[in-house]
Amino acid sequence: MEMAESKNRLVLTTCGTSLLTNGVDQEVRARINQLANHTERDLSAQDKELLDQHIDERSRLLSGTKNLDEIRSLSAELNGLITYFGGDLKPSPGRPDAHILLTSDTYLGRRIGEIIDEWLQSRGFSVQVWSPGGLTTRDREDFRHAMADLVLRCEQTLPGYRESGYRIVFNLTGGFKSIQGFMQTLGMFHADEMFYIFETGSSLITIPRLPVSxxxxxxxxxxxxxxxxxxxxxxxxxxxxxxxxxxxxxxxxxxxxxxxxxxxxxxxxxxxxxLERLLDPLPGLRYSSNFRKKVRGLNLSPDRLATLNERLDELSLRVRGKRENLKSLDFKQLKGNPKPPSTHECDVWSDDERRLFGHYENETFVIDDIERGLH
Known part of the structure; x- marks a missing residue:
């Protein structure tokens, strides 16, 4: 297979239970499948003891196995990674490739994530483990909420890697079918390519990035x-x-x-x-004519304007008591009366001294001004 130039790669891998079920007897496999969606609090003491014993055995087996073909037979996830990396799995010179492991929000999912995380880190890779709350296939609504959280994580994380020069790759060889199906769709927007293997020994199937918007x-x-x-x-x-x-x-x-x-x-x-314009205020806020005039006069760059709009939207939640004070806002009351009618201030940009100043009129917070802080 032709590898994607010399870019560092960030590989997001969906994780299932193959590490615990490959090559074990049918009775153990059946019991693991029955408990696959259980959280730790759902497990009886007997079931947890059984699982812990089996997990420890498989972990020792993986860490003690040096032959990569044997490792591929133990784990679908590692089979995909080893095959994608050309039959070996070593960090590239300089900045190493990075990995994200997506596991279910279950006892088995988290334990499997820990084992694969440890194995990859022992080989010199940087690893994150994501286990979005509610990510199981037991409850449809919990699953969909977890997928919404996953969308947010991807949007907040993956673009930064791409901007830093990483090639984004989704490894969909392991994991539950419902998660794989969703990740295939999400990958159309985030991944430079996706890959999977139907079973050990079969060839790698890759899907390049499609021009989807x-x-x-x-x-x-x-x-x-x-x-x-x-x-x-x-x-x-x-x-x-x-x-x-x-x-x-x-x-x-x-x-x-x-x-x-x-x-x-x-x-x-x-x-x-x-980034288009100063957006109209959300409930709980009102903009003074002075504030609107000041914003026009600042002639803000699109990225500055976007951050201002974001802070104002966050402030609307804060003044209505629907969100705790964010560090990015630092919304607080002014000491004394240094800038009437304003009684409060909050931050806008992390690298700029300008702040928003305002005051309450009944249940509405009026934005009076935007200018440098008073200290």
Whole structure:
């Protein structure tokens, strides 16, 4: 197989239970499959003892095996990685390739993640283990919430690696079928390529990055405030969200939040919205004419404007008591009365001394000004 130039790679690997079930007798395999979706608190003392004994045996077997062909037969995940890396798995010179292991939020998932993490680190790789809360196949709603969290993690993590020169690769050889199916779709937006192997000994199947984009600009702009509030993880009355496609929402018949697909749409679209202009305030905020004039006069770059809009949206949650004070905001009351009518200030940009100043009028927080801090 022709490898992708000399770029460092970040490989996201979906993890299943193959390390515990490959090459074991049918009775042990059946019991592991029965317990695959259990968290630690779900396990009886007897079942946990049985699993721990088996996990420790398999961990010792993996760490004591030097033959890579034997390792490939032990773990579907490592089979995929070893095959993708040309029959061996060694860090490249200089900055090593990095790995993310995506495991289920179960006792077995977390233990398997620990074992593969340790094995990869022993070979010199940088490793993260992701276990989104609720990521099991036992409950459909928990699974979808975990997928929404996974979308957010990918959007917050993977672009930074790509900007640093990494090639993003999804290894979908292991893991549950439901997770693999979702990751194939997510990979169309994030991965430079995806790969998998049907079974040990078969050839590697690769899927290159496809030119996929989400054309949702009109939808986002039509329902701008709803998306901004949902994007902040605010729960809204379902009636307020009626104009959005059902696939973008989780709802209980009364309240709604963004679904995994809603998160994908919002995360892919929000910056193009945030960097256009000073957006109208969300509930709980009002902008003074002086503040609007000051923003126009600053002639902010698109990235600065996007951050300002993001901070203002976060502030709307803070002043309504729906979120704790974020470090990025540092929302606090002014000492004395140095800048009337303003009574509070908060940060905007981490590398700039300018702050937002404002005051409460009943339940509304009025943004009075944006200028350098008072100290």
């Amino acid at each position: 989400l054309e949702t600009g009109d939808l986002i702009r039509k329902h701008e405030q709803i998306f901004r509030r949902l994007g902040l993880a605010e729960e809204l009355p379902l009636e307020e969200c009626r104009g959005l496609p059902e696939i973008l929402l989780f709802d209980d018949g009364q309240k709604a939040i963004l679904s995994e697909w809603g998160q994908l749409v919002w995360q892919r679209s929000k910056w193009s919205l945030y």
